Amino acid sequence: NAGVTQTPKFQVLKTGQSMTLQCAQDMNHEYMSWYRQDPGMGLRLIHYSVGAGITDQGEVPNGYNVSRSTTEDFPLRLLSAAPSQTSVYFCASSYSSSTYNEQFFGPGTRLTVL
Amino acid sequence: GQQVMQIPQYQHVQEGEDFTTYCNSSTTLSNIQWYKQRPGGHPVFLIQLVKSGEVKKQKRLTFQFGEAKKNSSLHITATQTTDVGTYFCAGRDGGSQGNLIFGKGTKLSVKP
Numbered sequence: 001n002a003g004v005t006q007t008p009k010f011q012v013l014k015t016g017q018s019m020t021l022q023c024a025q026d027m028n029h030e031y032m033s034w035y036r037q038d039p040g041m042g043l044r045l046i047h048y049s050v051g052a053g054i055t056d057q058g059e060v061p062n063g064y065n066v067s068r069s070t071t072e073d074f075p076l077r078l079l080s081a082a083p084s085q086t087s088v089y090f091c092a093s094s095y096s097s098s099t100y101n102e103q104f105f106g107p108g109t110r111l112t113v114l
Numbered sequence: 115g116q117q118v119m120q121i122p123q124y125q126h127v128q129e130g131e132d133f134t135t136y137c138n139s140s141t142t143l144s145n146i147q148w149y150k151q152r153p154g155g156h157p158v159f160l161i162q163l164v165k166s167g168e169v170k171k172q173k174r175l176t177f178q179f180g181e182a183k184k185n186s187s188l189h190i191t192a193t194q195t196t197d198v199g200t201y202f203c204a205g206r207d208g209g210s211q212g213n214l215i216f217g218k219g220t221k222l223s224v225k226p
Contacts, residue, residue, distance in 0.1 A: 033213065040123065042202065042218035043157065058213060090156055100145060102159040103214065 004106035013081040023091030031097040032074040036087040120217030135220035137203035
């Protein structure tokens with residue numbers, strides 16, 4: 001199993017550009033989520049999905065869209081990049097959204113917006 | 115909303131010294147999870163505590179869950195350079211089916 005994969009690993013954007021961060025998992029996990037990590041801020045939830053076709057907002061959803069057309073994939077779209085979106089983005093998955101499931105994190109995408 | 119606070123933010127220790135990080139929630143937690151993130155890496159699950167007063171050990175690491183299920187701690191005995199990284203706690207509100215709320219983490223550096 002590859003686990004949780006993310007592409008690209010690094011990305012530089014100009015303000016106003018759009019892009020999609022890819023996330024895939026091969027563990028047949030129901031629950032997938034996106035976090036952003038900023039220095040001193042820990043991990044903040046952007047969007048999450050409890051299954052194919054179902055998505056919902058997390059703590060910091062503004063400026064991001066997600067979709068979940070398949071169990072495996074959960075892409076994160078930046079609609080119009082802003083310097084405030086410079087961050088490290090982690091995708092994570094777990095067997096279900098049950099309280100007692102550990103989360104498996106991808107390697108992250110390091111995004112810089114100029 | 116629910117908050118999970120973690121202290122200290124940074125801890126610098128000499129190799130061989132002990133280390134403790136503390137996690138406190140504003141609400142009762144159904145469970146708490148601990149993750150470790152190595153420099154430049156991604157968070158990796160360490161352990162989960164569920165029961166009030168629960169204590170679990172993993173070699174030199176000891177995890178505790180408070181009696182009121184509102185606080186937790188991670189203690190490392192005799193730190194090694196391999197312990198370097200950021201340790202996060204994460205909990206869910208016991209009254210909801212919400213998502214994990216992560217603390218801001220404690221960054222541990224170990225001087226050889």
